[in-house]
Amino acid sequence: MTSSVTTPLADPARSRPRPALLVLEDGRAFRGEAFGAEGETFGEAVFNTGMTGYQETLTDPSYHRQVVVMTAPHIGNTGVNDEDAESRRIWVAGYVVRDPARVPSNWRSRRPLDEELREQGVVGISGVDTRALTRHLRERGAMRVGISTVETDPEALLDRVRGSAQMVGLELADEVTTSEAYVVPARPGEWGEKRFTVAALDLGIKSMTPARMAERGIEVHVLPATATLDDVLAVGDGAGPDGLFYSNGPGDPAATTHQIELLQAALERGVPYFGICFGNQLFGRALGLGTYKLTYGHRGINQPVMDRTTGKVEVTAHNHGFAVAWPEGVPLDHPVQTPYGSAVVSHVCLNDDVVEGLELRAPDSEGGGLLSFSVQYHPEAAAGPHDAAYLFDRFVTLMADRKGA
Structure with missing residues (x-):
């Protein structure tokens, strides 16, 4: 049959x-x-x-x-x-x-x-x-x-x-941010229970970013892009946060003013800052640097970047069409003085020498220690690679040093 x-x-x-x-x-x-x-x-x-x-x-x-x-x-x-x-x-x-x-x-x-x-x-x-x-x-x-x-x-x-809109001049964070603040609790692990509290401004945050902080003992208070300085300082039961974080996000950093003013106010108060992607561009502008539009940008998970503080080359995940402009005529290895300390280039893209990271350091008379930092790429890298995950540890160390923990 x-x-x-x-x-x-x-x-x-x-x-x-x-x-x-x-x-x-x-x-x-x-x-x-x-x-x-x-x-x-x-x-x-x-x-x-x-x-x-x-x-x-x-x-x-x-x-x-x-x-x-x-x-x-x-x-x-x-x-x-x-x-x-x-x-x-x-x-x-x-x-x-x-x-x-x-x-x-x-x-x-x-x-x-x-x-x-x-x-x-x-x-x-x-x-x-x-x-x-x-x-x-x-x-x-x-x-x-x-x-x-x-x-x-x-x-x-x-x-x-x-007849459609161009990206230059667009302020888009308000279109992608959370409508209400929320908390990502610290996760018990090798770090133990909650160690720090961070205010994270959602300019287009990816879910893996607060997760990377939470697994390091950080309680993350994610705030809307419209958050004020009072909103930031109210984090941590009114004692203020141990650190401030700015996320990735879309739009032209030159069209943004509110978040830059908020960041400058936080830097004046000595709040440790960590920013990624759009947060790197806004950090640059808060320090008095300019930004510009790249010809075609960096987007993908295979971009080589050198950490100038260690000499290590990392394969990193990127998504940006704008970049920080280092002052013309100033070598990348020379610091630039700002009202908040010395700004230095910490990371560069090995493909085109684009500034991929900034550090703010105290004056030499005060020890020249790290005050705040940012990177242009994505260390959370949910799809990989994970070469840059150490940056979250660097943020933890920065807050611990300031807190004396």
Whole structure:
């Protein structure tokens, strides 16, 4: 006896590719197929060089208003799970991939990436020559872009792209921050119970950041981007926090004023400060330095950075389109005097010498000790690498020294 298996016929409506169009503001166009939600979206076109961690990328608030081009050709292999999201939602304005996985294959997967993009209303495009698109952005720089599944005329879409907002001049922290303060309690572990209390300003914070602090015995009070100095000083049962932290986030640091004034007030009071990414740029501006827009930015999990304090080279995770401008004519190894102490460059990118970290030190007459510091990259690195995790330990040591713990 023989048996047969009847295979269901494919749904023609599902199998038929949905055309999609991508147009850059300089007029270059790419055609492909819809990936995610149908509709139209606009943002700044940037590329990410990570070969893994796409779920963390999608849910990183720093990508708000940006259309992310993935340089790795095959995306979606591990699907989407319920554990790896870095925030409450997907923040990218659009998503561009070459070859999306047809079926996810991972024991933690709960749903396909395409389904998640559709459910969250994220318009994307697949089947695009992402290598050619990335090379174009490397040569011409990050620029505005539009993706549409409803427009077939590149010229018509180009008009709308050129009418969309540019990233320069945008203050976006208020659009991604928490609406209410909340606490991430310290986790008992090798550090014991709670050791320190930190006020963390949410400018687009990733969930792994307070988790890295909590596992080191830090109770983290996450505050909205609109928090005042009184809000910060109220942390720690009214005794004030042991430290102040500024998170990553989107937007132009030159368009931000409130958070800079708050940071300057905290530095005047001697509160130890640690900032990452956007927090590094705001630290620079609080110290009197400038910021500028990079041609195409650093985005990915394979950026080489040297810690100038140790000489160690780290492979790091990045996502930034702006950087701190060191004063013209001043060597990177020379300090700059500020109203709060001496500012020095602690980290540099080995690809292009971009300033990747700052330290604020006391005057030599007071011992020249570390007062505050920041880095441009992401030491929490949920998707890896973890070379820079020691920076959270450095923050602990800084607070312990000040507290005498």
